[in-house]
Amino acid sequence: MEISKDYLKQYSSLLEEWIPKEASIAIAIGDQYIYYMPGKYDLRIKEGQKIQPGCIADLVLKSGCRTEALIDETPSQLSYYGVGYPIKINEENAVVVVILPPKLAVPPAPPYRFLTGKLEEEWRPIPIEKIAYMESLQKKTWFYSDKEPYKTNIPLKELQQRLPESFLRIHRSYIVNISFIDRIIRDFSSNLLVLLQDGTELPVSQSYNAEVRSVLGF
Incomplete structure (x- = not known):
């Protein structure tokens, strides 16, 4: 599927006003990522990379619902807190994922004493x-x-x-x-x-x- 980066960037631009600067943004469709905008917290996702079972993109595409979770199993071995939103691209089910450091998982719990x-x-x-x-x-x-x-x-x-x-x-x-x-x-x-x-x-x-x-x- 040929989709211009300018077209995909519009989704990340909508989120840039409220997400922290360290956040990364990924867009996935089918079984792979088609766009990635790295932030300071970078999972080094590559365009064309396959979606891993159990990740935020996989959970959203399967459920069709907004999903947030702490994910520990990733190819880069970095855990992350992700928030995923179902979207449509050319009438196909897709997902935009906001990738955040684990410390930003909400609600915050008090530190252990x-x-x-x-x-x-x-x-x-x-x-x-x-x-x-x-x-x-x-x-x-x-x-x-x-x-x-x-x-x-x-x-x-x-x-x-x-x-x-x-x-x-x-x-x-x-x-x-x-x-x-x-x-x-x-x-x-x-x-x-x-x-x-x-x-x-x-x-x-x-x-x-x-x-x-x-x-x-x-």
Whole structure:
């Protein structure tokens, strides 16, 4: 289907007045994206890229209704908060999706002051500022305080929404407390590694590289 970019841009122009500047906008029809306007929060969607099952575009095209949700499974490995609207393009069902950082998911919930985790057969409430990092491993979520591993039933993507600004997502599987970072180095492949004060090494994935550099200012 040949559709001019100027024609598609009119949809994004309608949204530009009220969406945050970091938002990206995608338009999809059939089984693929046909337009993408990247913002500061960029999923790097390509025109012609196939729609992934369970994403906002897929949910709207299947339901025909406005849909908003927090999406964690993406090709770029970046979670996002998306709002999708059903539209018509040349009489065909299509969707325009506003892509936002997860922190903008509404309604906002108050930040955690503590997390209760299970250590052996005990449950302990741990103040949030004493947690060094969090990890998703084998479909379970763990957080670490004084090098002790505590298991929680809260998924990493949900934790991310209610953590103070001192916590930073550096990988699909890791969120780190900036206060516990000792230094950042490169490994033998020139990938970034976060070294914590207790000696723990955590990898920074390519997907989160730019965000880590932006937040930490280097």
